[in-house]
Amino acid sequence: MIFLLLSLYIQLFDSEIKLSQDGSLDIKEKITVNYDGGYHHGIYRDIPLELKGIAGNFSLGFKVREVLMDGEYVPVKKSTRRYGGEKDLRLRIGDPDRTISGIHVYTIEYSAVLGARYFKEWDELYWNVTGNRWEDRIDSSHCTVLFPDPIQLSDEDIKIFVGVYGSDRTIDNYTLTNKELSFSTGTLYPGYGSTVDIRFPKGYLTKPPLSTTFWLKLKSYLGLLLAALLPLYTFIFLFKRWIKEGKDLPTGTITVKYNPPKDLTAAEVGTILDQRVDSVDITSILFDLARLGYLSIEEIETTKFFFLKNTDFKIKILKDMELGREKHLREFLRGLRAKGGKEFLISDLKGEFYTYVKDVTEELYKSVREKKYFYGNPDKVRKKYTGFGVAGLFIGFQATIFAAAATSMILAGITVGIALSGLITLIFGPAMPKRTYKGREVLTDILGFKEFLMRVEKERLKRMLEQNPTIFFDFLSYAIALGVVDEWAQQFSGLQIETPNWYNTYGGVHGPIMANRITSSIGNSISAFSAASSPPRGSSSGFSGGGGGGFSGGGGGGGGGGGW
Numbered sequence: 001m002i003f004l005l006l007s008l009y010i011q012l013f014d015s016e017i018k019l020s021q022d023g024s025l026d027i028k029e030k031i032t033v034n035y036d037g038g039y040h041h042g043i044y045r046d047i048p049l050e051l052k053g054i055a056g057n058f059s060l061g062f063k064v065r066e067v068l069m070d071g072e073y074v075p076v077k078k079s080t081r082r083y084g085g086e087k088d089l090r091l092r093i094g095d096p097d098r099t100i101s102g103i104h105v106y107t108i109e110y111s112a113v114l115g116a117r118y119f120k121e122w123d124e125l126y127w128n129v130t131g132n133r134w135e136d137r138i139d140s141s142h143c144t145v146l147f148p149d150p151i152q153l154s155d156e157d158i159k160i161f162v163g164v165y166g167s168d169r170t171i172d173n174y175t176l177t178n179k180e181l182s183f184s185t186g187t188l189y190p191g192y193g194s195t196v197d198i199r200f201p202k203g204y205l206t207k208p209p210l211s212t213t214f215w216l217k218l219k220s221y222l223g224l225l226l227a228a229l230l231p232l233y234t235f236i237f238l239f240k241r242w243i244k245e246g247k248d249l250p251t252g253t254i255t256v257k258y259n260p261p262k263d264l265t266a267a268e269v270g271t272i273l274d275q276r277v278d279s280v281d282i283t284s285i286l287f288d289l290a291r292l293g294y295l296s297i298e299e300i301e302t303t304k305f306f307f308l309k310n311t312d313f314k315i316k317i318l319k320d321m322e323l324g325r326e327k328h329l330r331e332f333l334r335g336l337r338a339k340g341g342k343e344f345l346i347s348d349l350k351g352e353f354y355t356y357v358k359d360v361t362e363e364l365y366k367s368v369r370e371k372k373y374f375y376g377n378p379d380k381v382r383k384k385y386t387g388f389g390v391a392g393l394f395i396g397f398q399a400t401i402f403a404a405a406a407t408s409m410i411l412a413g414i415t416v417g418i419a420l421s422g423l424i425t426l427i428f429g430p431a432m433p434k435r436t437y438k439g440r441e442v443l444t445d446i447l448g449f450k451e452f453l454m455r456v457e458k459e460r461l462k463r464m465l466e467q468n469p470t471i472f473f474d475f476l477s478y479a480i481a482l483g484v485v486d487e488w489a490q491q492f493s494g495l496q497i498e499t500p501n502w503y504n505t506y507g508g509v510h511g512p513i514m515a516n517r518i519t520s521s522i523g524n525s526i527s528a529f530s531a532a533s534s535p536p537r538g539s540s541s542g543f544s545g546g547g548g549g550g551f552s553g554g555g556g557g558g559g560g561g562g563g564w
Contacts, residue, residue, distance in 0.1 A: 007038030008563040011103070013141040013188075015129050017196075021148040022208045023116030024061075025127070031106045035563075040101075042069070042094020045108060046133060046559040049080070049087045061113025067093055068107040088559060116205050123205040125198045132165040132193035133560025141194055142184045150178040151204060159197040162188070193560075230417025231424055238428040245375070246432040249440040257448035258464075260478045265326055269446055270481030271368050275378045275433045277361045283530050284481035285332045285360070286315075290502040291477060294318055294333060298504040299521050300345075313346045313525045328363035331356065346525070349532035357533055373442060378433035385429035392422020446482070453479050454487040461491055469498030480526060489522070 011032040018026040033043055049062050067076045077092040093106055117124045129143045153176060162185050163169045174183035185194050260269060266284040271277050289295050298314040317337055321330050335356030339349055365379045396419025435443060453475065456464075464471055472492055479488035499505065505521050 007036050008040060008136050009034055009036065010134070010136055010138040011140070013130050013138050015141070015143045016146070017125075017127065017129075017143065018146045019115065019125055019148055019205075021206055023114065023118070023123075023205050024208065025112045025115035027110055027112070029106075029108045031108070031561075032103065033106065033563075034103050035101045037101075038563075039099050040094075040563045041096055041099060042074070042092070042104075042564060043106060043561055044093065044564050045091045045106075045561040046081075046088045046131070047091070047110065048128075048131075048559050049089050060115070062089060062110055063112075064089070064091065064108070064110045066107070066109040067091060069093065070104055071107070092564060094564065113208065118205070118207055120202075122202050123200040125196070125200070127196055128559070129194045129196055130188060131559040131561075132191060134188070134193070135190055135560070135562030137190065138188040138192075140184060140186065141188060142182070143194065143196060144180055144182040145196060145198065146180050147178075148205075151200065152178055153181075153198070153200070157199040161195040161197070162192070164191050165193070226413035227416040227420070230414070231420035234421035234424050238425065242428060242431060246428075246434050248435050248443075249437065251440060251444050251447065254444060254447045254451060256452050257445050258452055260449050260475065261442050261445045264442070265329065266477035266481040267328060267364055268326075268368055268371075269449075269478055270483075271364050271378075272373050272435070272439060272443060273446055273450075273482060275374075275435075276382075277364045277379070279530055279533070280483055281364065281481050282332075282357055282360060282533055283526055284477040285329060286529055287473075287477035287480060289329060289333060291474060291500075292329075293502070294321060295336070296502045296504070297525060299525065311521075311524050311528075313528055315340065315344055315346060317342045326363075326367055328360050328367055331360045331363050335360065346528045346532050349529075353533050368439075372436055373439035375434050375436055381433045382429050385425055385432055389422045389424075389426030389429060392418050392425060394422075396420070396422055449478070450482045450484060453482065453484050453491075456491050458491075462495065465495060465497065470500045472497045473500045473503060476522065485523070485526065 011034050012030070014030040014032075016028045018028075020026070029045075031043070031045075047062060049060060064078070068074065074093055075095050079090045079092070081088050081090055091108065094100070115125065115127065117126060125145065130138060130141050155172075155176075158174065158176060158181065160171050160174055160183050161167060161169065162171050171183065171185065174181060181196070181198060183194075183196070188194065260266070264272075266288050267277070267281040270281040270284060286295075286297075290297055295318055296316045298316070300312055300314055315336065317333070321333050335353055336344075336349075338356070339352045361379075365377050368374055369377045396415050396417070399415035399418065468474065472488075475488065476485070479485045
């Protein structure tokens with residue numbers, strides 16, 4: 001590497017900058033290179049295409065007009081790259097199939113639409129002449145700035161910076177006339193550069209018309225606009241869709257209901273309430289089947305280790321289910337029989353029964369849809385939006401990495417916009433299932449019944465117990481599905497309740513018993529079955545789920561280069 005650095009140097013970097021009335025620039029660089037040894041094909045020249053602004057980078061509107069070597073056309077490969085957050089145009093000049101030596105002169109002519117800057121009290125040309133990123137020594141540099149019209153400027157209007165990037169060292173050896181400014185520098189070592197800063201009276205230059213800069217500025221900020229507009233459009237589209245297809249009708253006034261909705265199982269009630277089938281809905285089916293006479297639950301004690309006792313629950317299948325019953329009840333009972341037989345312990349189902357939960361869940365969603373409580377299957381509606389959202393996030397994230405490597409701000413804006421749109425879609429997904437008018441009506445009844453389970457007056461509950469001693473168990477499955485088991489049990493504190501023939505506590509206790517005696521047992525049985533119907537660890541599918549001082553390198557243009 002040292003050999004290559006020493007084998008190439010720039011004898012003269014000569015730059016002519018022609019400033020136009022509208023602030024645009026025509027630049028002609030003549031770079032005299034001495035290939036004093038080593039093996040080279042030519043040079044590369046990096047030219048920054050953007051300038052950092054308050055609102056982000058903006059394009060200067062560069063256009064390369066001509067590239068010559070020794071006055072003749074030569075192969076030029078153009079590419080773009082990112083350096084320090086800005087976009088560079090790289091010109092790789094030379095024939096890859098030919099090595100050269102000796103002295104060669106490279107002529108590069110290009111233009112920039114946005115060359116000048118405009119401030120409240122003056123106009124300005126702040127331009128990096130050589131750039132601070134040359135890998136090779138520049139023995140001498142010379143620059144001439146041609147003014148569009150004759151003008152008298154003072155030394156206070158001229159600053160020429162020389163040095164490494166950020167250096168505020170200036171030189172005074174320049175020539176100023178009413179038509180041009182010219183200056184030369186001594187040796188510029190790798191990393192050194194020169195920058196010219198000329199202040200003009202306000203109005204000397206005119207801003208380019210909007211017709212000239214509109215598309216240029218649009219292109220500069222198009223990536224940012226796309227990154228913002230795509231998610232905004234997605235939000236507006238989904239919000240309108242939610243208003244039309246997802247927003248539920250208002251529930252209206254909630255009045256207390258003393259019985260659950262007719263013709264609805266506890267699991268269906270829980271699904272209509274929160275629009276999804278969850279573990280409490282599945283667990284409630286066990287107690288619904290018992291209440292309906294299809295099975296019995298018995299609390300027993302088993303020896304866990306020596307004298308240590310453990311509570312378990314024995315399930316007995318009492319009869320087969322009639323064809324007229326809801327399919328989710330039939331699937332549940334079929335799963336129990338398939339995994340446990342006619343008589344088994346809940347602990348025996350652990351790691352087994354969860355395979356049937358999927359079928360039960362699907363039947364529950366179908367049931368509430370077929371009974372016209374929802375406009376569509378809530379699960380499928382959510383999955384549709386979740387699928388689009390995950391796809392948008394994944395594609396957008398992966399494509400953003402590619403766009404960054406390709407240094408395309410427009411492509412990066414599109415990909416970021418896609419990713420953000422995916423995230424917005426994911427957020428909207430859970431809110432998109434919509435209840436029908438019938439579903440809204442039954443939801444009002446469900447909320448009224450839930451209010452009863454949570455806050456029934458003691459005196460009313462006593463009267464209801466006298467009429468129905470097993471009311472605690474009759475409503476237990478609904479309390480489970482609605483997530484208010486503890487509140488429902490608390491209402492019976494200090495009261496005697498009757499155990500039904502389908503639920504037996506440890507020790508064979510029957511008849512009226514205190515509520516606090518049975519509620520602990522009920523809680524244990526719910527926890528035991530919830531654990532048994534959950535998948536074991538590791539079995540889930542992988543598919544779910546303008547002020548300040550100037551400095552060298554501070555203006556537009558510049559860049560750098562080297563040999564290749």
